[in-house]
Amino acid sequence: MLETQDKTAEAVSETIMSNSYAAQNASSGLAPFSFERKAPGPHDVQIEIKYCGVCHTDIHFVRNDWGMSIYPLVPGHEIVGVVTNVGTHVKKYKEGDLVGVGCLVDSCRVCDNCNEGLQQYCLNGMVLTYSVIAKDGKTVTMGGYSNNIVVDQDFVLKVSDKLPLHAVAPLLCAGITTYSPLRKWKIGKGHKIGIVGLGGLGHMAVKFAVSFGAEVTVLSTSPAKKEDAIRLGAHKFVVTKDEEQVQKVAGSFDFVIDTISSAHDYNLYINMLKTDGTIICLGAPPEPAQVAMFGLLFQRRMVAGSLIGGIPETQEMLDYCAEHNITSDVEVIDMKDINGAYQRMEKSDVKYRFVIDMATL
């Protein structure tokens, strides 16, 4: 695969060298790896990566949990850095600009969804930032656990210098994934919302929902998270293992934002919704959700899914964060510590996002 790729790259354009951490197969873990990327074409931006956030999706891909991984695999889709080179037709960016790249690096650009800026729902298939075949039909995308990346200008985001760059990185996935449904469902003043799970996504959902004026209750199995939930801005906290506390919030929320991506009981949260309430699910457990239909029918409730956000909305989110001083709570790590970080993430031992300092690569 790689050999073919390299030959082709030599044939059609120059390449640039990338240093990275990659998985060689589903059980290898991550280790140093060098490869060649296509040099920037006329519409591309070359970025020196400064920080890259570590998302649960990275773990799923490294371990091939979803059966779609392509190896060698360089994860990472919460990328911030500095422009070092631009193609001849690039008008939006210049050398030295602070920029970001999220989960998407391309889409068909002609379907109804792309035309509406909903590239994440591209009807002809979006191109993820890593481990998929690009629109050229041959290049495998390689992500942000790397010293550089080359991306079409239309999928590059402007990043403000007002915020600490390392704390901006997770906005590119955890941020937009929570911002987008809150905006889509117009959640704000006058709404009571529950947020399930206080992790990378959950802590951003709390910050945004509070900023938008909603009354926010964090729903968690772990009483230990209460103090932090309140510190992050949540108004209330419910321990979901406590039957009495659960009963008290039955039928009380306009919306529940469910950030859990492992198997869990959806009906517990559905029953916390008011009439016409909606639970918005952001995680995709490997097994189907078990939804008791009576819980939906008897109060005309809804279960919805939402996936990251489109490019214009991601830019809107980044601008909103710069204006309102919102960033992710992060723990910066060295590149060499990534395998240990994955282990800690599996025990939910991170507040709330690991971010790799690429200077340590």
Next chain:
Amino acid sequence: MLETQDKTAEAVSETIMSNSYAAQNASSGLAPFSFERKAPGPHDVQIEIKYCGVCHTDIHFVRNDWGMSIYPLVPGHEIVGVVTNVGTHVKKYKEGDLVGVGCLVDSCRVCDNCNEGLQQYCLNGMVLTYSVIAKDGKTVTMGGYSNNIVVDQDFVLKVSDKLPLHAVAPLLCAGITTYSPLRKWKIGKGHKIGIVGLGGLGHMAVKFAVSFGAEVTVLSTSPAKKEDAIRLGAHKFVVTKDEEQVQKVAGSFDFVIDTISSAHDYNLYINMLKTDGTIICLGAPPEPAQVAMFGLLFQRRMVAGSLIGGIPETQEMLDYCAEHNITSDVEVIDMKDINGAYQRMEKSDVKYRFVIDMATL
């Protein structure tokens, strides 16, 4: 239970005799049964029942499938008849009026949902037309497989004399159950909708959706239903066992109305929805629905439930039907044939609703 009930009735008010078909336990089937109802109070309307539709819910209750049946049990909640007596405070109805009674005969009348006319979602518990304890805390409600019924005027509907009365009966449940979600989600011109299942509910969903201007596709496992679907007004028909036909409608519907109340594959229909599409479920299988979250996340789709309709909307639906000449397709049966009718319903051998002629009781 009954003995207590009779004594109480004697103590506080007069009673009227009712002849009916009732189930004595979960395996008895239905047989003749006489009992006393409370005579109409000041706000009540006494109705001589002319026809009563036969709903799948009746079978579930007779057999105690949902574990909530109270015996002796007189089913029936698709009731049409003539007013024979009214209480002193009844202003809305007079002797001789054609009226209907649906799934509800009472609710708290003070909660937010009751105030909005959404009595079916009463936050203090609606009172079903049969097999539940009434708001007095002791009377067990008895349904429409009966020669008469006494209902508060606020839960009685006006029925037009423009339509054949026997074909109006199923509108009180099958009609409003499909009309309500179509109105709630404003389904009409410009929408492509799929309707799953062509039974009592499904055939009404087709009639209403076509009448509201939507492009309607019936989705059925049975190719034999195509001709009838088209006769009822559907524009297209998809055999859901045919992989090729299923592929053709992937991502094509704004809404799917799912009328199936037995276990089935929801994901098949979820994948037929466009971006932001909604599958509205009207049936509640005993087992939880298995919903693959990827199907919701990747196109921001929704799963919703909807339950019958409130009293004002039920009246609106009956008026709409009178104006647009919409009724249910029915097979009128004698009361004594009810057990056989249940057997035929379980084989989907009815087009599309049995209606009992109460003159045969």
